[in-house]
Amino acid sequence: MKKLIFATLLALILAASPEIQGQELKLNDLEYFETQGINILVYSNMFTGGFNDEKNAGIELIHHGVRTAQGGAVRLSNTPEQWDLVPAIPTRTVNRESNSIESLQKYEDYGFDSRVVVTAKGKGVEISVYLDRPVPAELAGKAGFNLEFLPSQYWGKTYLADGRLNRFPRYVVGNTVTKPNSEKIKQYKGYITSDDRGTGHYVDPLPLETGRNFILAPEDPERRVKITSEETDLMLFDGRILAQNGWFVVRSLLPSEKTGKVLSWTVEPHAIDGWIREPNIGFSQVGYLPSQPKISVIELDKKDTPLETASIYKIDEQGKASQVFSGPIRPWGNYYKYHYVKFDFTPVNTPGIYYIQYGDLKTNNFIIDDTVYDKITDATSDIWIPIHMNHMFVREGYRVWHGEPFKEGYRQAPPGTDHFDLHWQGPTTDTKYKGMELIPGLNIGGFFDAGDFDIETGSNIGVVQNFVQTWEYFKPLRDQTFVSQEHRYVDLHRPDGTPDILQFIEHGALNLVAQSEIIGHMAQTLSNSVLYNYHHLGDAASLTDGLPYNPDLGPYEVAADGLSSGVKDDMWAFTSRNPGLDLRAATMFAAVSRALKGYNDDLSARALVQSKRLLKEATELLANIPQDNPGRRFGGSDVGTYLQLYISTGEQQYASKFQDLLWPALERNLNFVILTALEGIPHMDETYKAKLRPYVVKYKEYIDGLEKDNPYGVPIGLGNWAGSGAVVNFGTTVCFANKHFPDIVDDSHAFKTTNWLFGCHPYHNYSLVATLGATRPKEVFYGNNRADFSFIPGNVAPGILFRQPDHFENYDDWPFLWGQNEGTIGGNTSYLIFGSAFKNLIK
Numbered sequence: 001m002k003k004l005i006f007a008t009l010l011a012l013i014l015a016a017s018p019e020i021q022g023q024e025l026k027l028n029d030l031e032y033f034e035t036q037g038i039n040i041l042v043y044s045n046m047f048t049g050g051f052n053d054e055k056n057a058g059i060e061l062i063h064h065g066v067r068t069a070q071g072g073a074v075r076l077s078n079t080p081e082q083w084d085l086v087p088a089i090p091t092r093t094v095n096r097e098s099n100s101i102e103s104l105q106k107y108e109d110y111g112f113d114s115r116v117v118v119t120a121k122g123k124g125v126e127i128s129v130y131l132d133r134p135v136p137a138e139l140a141g142k143a144g145f146n147l148e149f150l151p152s153q154y155w156g157k158t159y160l161a162d163g164r165l166n167r168f169p170r171y172v173v174g175n176t177v178t179k180p181n182s183e184k185i186k187q188y189k190g191y192i193t194s195d196d197r198g199t200g201h202y203v204d205p206l207p208l209e210t211g212r213n214f215i216l217a218p219e220d221p222e223r224r225v226k227i228t229s230e231e232t233d234l235m236l237f238d239g240r241i242l243a244q245n246g247w248f249v250v251r252s253l254l255p256s257e258k259t260g261k262v263l264s265w266t267v268e269p270h271a272i273d274g275w276i277r278e279p280n281i282g283f284s285q286v287g288y289l290p291s292q293p294k295i296s297v298i299e300l301d302k303k304d305t306p307l308e309t310a311s312i313y314k315i316d317e318q319g320k321a322s323q324v325f326s327g328p329i330r331p332w333g334n335y336y337k338y339h340y341v342k343f344d345f346t347p348v349n350t351p352g353i354y355y356i357q358y359g360d361l362k363t364n365n366f367i368i369d370d371t372v373y374d375k376i377t378d379a380t381s382d383i384w385i386p387i388h389m390n391h392m393f394v395r396e397g398y399r400v401w402h403g404e405p406f407k408e409g410y411r412q413a414p415p416g417t418d419h420f421d422l423h424w425q426g427p428t429t430d431t432k433y434k435g436m437e438l439i440p441g442l443n444i445g446g447f448f449d450a451g452d453f454d455i456e457t458g459s460n461i462g463v464v465q466n467f468v469q470t471w472e473y474f475k476p477l478r479d480q481t482f483v484s485q486e487h488r489y490v491d492l493h494r495p496d497g498t499p500d501i502l503q504f505i506e507h508g509a510l511n512l513v514a515q516s517e518i519i520g521h522m523a524q525t526l527s528n529s530v531l532y533n534y535h536h537l538g539d540a541a542s543l544t545d546g547l548p549y550n551p552d553l554g555p556y557e558v559a560a561d562g563l564s565s566g567v568k569d570d571m572w573a574f575t576s577r578n579p580g581l582d583l584r585a586a587t588m589f590a591a592v593s594r595a596l597k598g599y600n601d602d603l604s605a606r607a608l609v610q611s612k613r614l615l616k617e618a619t620e621l622l623a624n625i626p627q628d629n630p631g632r633r634f635g636g637s638d639v640g641t642y643l644q645l646y647i648s649t650g651e652q653q654y655a656s657k658f659q660d661l662l663w664p665a666l667e668r669n670l671n672f673v674i675l676t677a678l679e680g681i682p683h684m685d686e687t688y689k690a691k692l693r694p695y696v697v698k699y700k701e702y703i704d705g706l707e708k709d710n711p712y713g714v715p716i717g718l719g720n721w722a723g724s725g726a727v728v729n730f731g732t733t734v735c736f737a738n739k740h741f742p743d744i745v746d747d748s749h750a751f752k753t754t755n756w757l758f759g760c761h762p763y764h765n766y767s768l769v770a771t772l773g774a775t776r777p778k779e780v781f782y783g784n785n786r787a788d789f790s791f792i793p794g795n796v797a798p799g800i801l802f803r804q805p806d807h808f809e810n811y812d813d814w815p816f817l818w819g820q821n822e823g824t825i826g827g828n829t830s831y832l833i834f835g836s837a838f839k840n841l842i843k
């Protein structure tokens with residue numbers, strides 16, 4: 001009787017209360033299921049296989065603003081890794097009548113098709129898997145439906161499995177078994193992500209729990225999710241057993257020998273009644289110059305009501321805060337998921353410590369002072385860059401960042417190799433070396449690419465060019481790093497009498513000159529031969545065993561003299577010749593030769609020899625390439641190459657070629673090419689500058705257009721690698737445009753780049769650069785220390801990643817998504833140029 005009264009009451013409340021009814025999930029115009037606080041995306045973002053990051057795809061849950069679950073799909077293992085097979089999803093059908101999205105999932109290698117249907121059901125969704133034919137025998141007990149939950153949002157929280165109490169572990173400690181490799185589902189292109197030490201067995205995690213009813217994080221209304229399964233057991237796995245970037249996986253095996261609806265889950269994420277996302281108050285964590293424009297961009301929930309005003313408080317030396325400014329909130333408009341307003345506090349111009357107060361929210365403090373930008377490149381130049389010096393031992397105080405990597409050198413990549421990091425070796429080696437033969441002398445100099453340890457030649461060429469430009473434009477004499485090439489030893493915070501930038505130029509050139517001298521032209525890359533050390537985390541020196549591979553030895557055997565081993569962990573040189581790359585190298589070598597004269601005359605002279613030779617050979621090769629040559633992939637040289645060639649040689653033919661290419665390129669792609677055009681000004685005559693003027697006027701229109709494009713006024717990238725690099729380039733372009741055409745582009749636009757990089761951007765307001773001076777830089781980056789949930793100072797994150805159809809994201813508790821958190825040597829040295837140009841501009 002009591003029960004009946006309760007049910008009646010509940011029905012009355014439901015009928016009367018639109019808020020509660022409003023919690024039902026609805027398919028919205030952007031084709032995902034939505035209620036306030038919950039977005040369930042169904043293949044808005046697709047798996048791609050291979051290099052792409054699969055932790056960004058599948059059925060996803062954005063729970064109170066945070067993307068906490070992803071990867072929902074039919075998968076073939078308990079805790080899939082990045083290189084495990086993913087289903088192709090050739091069709092995705094949105095059915096508005098039935099409030100559902102249906103997808104076809106295909107594993108071509110196994111002729112295995114399934115249909116996954118997600119249907120709005122009350123406050124959650126039903127996920128069903130349908131089979132027209134039973135699971136193929138070889139996938140029985142392997143094919144299942146998985147949904148992955150973000151560890152950093154769940155660890156430390158409890159979960160219930162059929163009422164049994166558990167807690168999600170902060171560190172991975174779980175049970176595994178090993179199984180014969182014959183039972184393992186093959187990985188992407190047959191690569192293998194782990195080293196089985198010759199056991200012939202792979203590791204398979206066992207479930208932490210099994211049941212039909214799971215409640216995740218019942219104590220946390222923002223994260224509570226209820227999952228029930230009708231006919232199949234739910235299992236919970238910890239993906240971090242196999243890979244530090246693994247997630248918590250909820251999984252059901254598909255039953256064997258059954259067809260029709262073989263699996264049905266109900267997934268109900270809790271929505272907080274009346275939830276409104278907390279405003280994100282964007283501002284520069286590094287602070288502001290007294291005289292500069294100061295505009296905070298505040299990101300609001302579309303259901304939020306903007307306040308009329310915000311204020312600035314000043315903190316005095318006794319710690320007392322007092323309001324010094326109050327100003328109006330001005331609407332900007334909607335941009336993707338959120339609404340944006342602006343708060344201009346430019347009138348606040350007294351040096352001091354401040355914070356922004358918006359309603360009940362106050363930001364962390366920031367400084368207004370003439371000195372705030374003085375150190376914005378120091379962490380990058382003193383810490384991040386030297387730590388990424390390859391083939392060196394790098395020490396900092398008590399800590400060793402890495403030992404000397406790759407002592408065994410590099411082997412010739414065998415012809416016809418397709419690599420997992422987007423490289424390939426063509427049908428020939430294009431060298432005098434045979435496949436797998438040691439190419440002596442390449443293990444010197446160069447910079448790690450990013451969070452990985454390969455030498456990306458194209459990138460290293462750009463990096464050395466960036467260093468030379470920084471040196472020639474700004475002459476930084478900063479010396480905080482000890483570098484001994486003789487001892488292959490680097491010590492941070494120990495001056496040695498030589499400007500660090502010269503040592504960086506030298507270090508990059510040592511590898512690139514070696515490539516050219518030894519191989520005869522530029523390699524594409526010096527990279528891993530085996531996938532299981534490509535995802536290496538930790539000391540680069542332990543990525544390989546340091547001993548050259550000896551085919552006469554058994555696997556894992558070390559020769560009696562200790563000088564070789566039977567481990568095939570060596571790095572390879574991918575050497576297919578690319579004359580476009582050679583041409584870029586020729587220009588870089590000419591620049592290196594200038595910069596190193598008087599510091600390392602021998603290397604300077606050798607760089608010049610290689611420059612002249614590569615220039616001649618590459619020019620001939622490029623002239624002889626048929627226009628429609630599909631057999632080889634060339635590229636790399638560009639307009640800027642010919643400018644650099646002219647600067648280096650003074651030969652008029654290169655100035656002509658530069659201009660021949662430049663003007664049409666400006667017509668085609670103004671925003672991308674104009675920086676190169678501006679760099680040409682000091683080397684060309686007055687008519688050149690006059691001819692360039694209208695393009696700068698057009699660029700100013702582009703700058704103004706950005707104010708209408710988005711609330712931040714910078715170019716925002718929507719690709720699968722977030723766009724800090726483009727924002728840095730934009731800033732450098734503005735600095736150079738202001739230098740040469742101050743009447744067209746005024747210096748205020750340069751602050752849009754510092755604002756964005758240092759905290760005024762979507763999602764959160766942390767500085768995307770781990771720079772000195774920032775009150776709250778990001779705390780985790782995708783560096784080689786990412787498994788420690790840490791960062792390397794000075795790193796520049798790609799930053800704010802766009803996820804289809806309307807979500808910007810930058811995790812600051814989960815470093816492992818490279819598209820948002822991985823700094824690169826190319827990106828960080830571009831930042832060095834921007835920072836130097838910016839400091840020059842404000843001087």
Ligand SMILES: [Ca+2]
Binds near residue numbers: 450
């Ligand atoms: Ca790489």
Ligand SMILES: [Ca+2]
Binds near residue numbers: 483496498499
């Ligand atoms: Ca030095």
Ligand SMILES: [Ca+2]
Binds near residue numbers: 544545565570
């Ligand atoms: Ca080795």
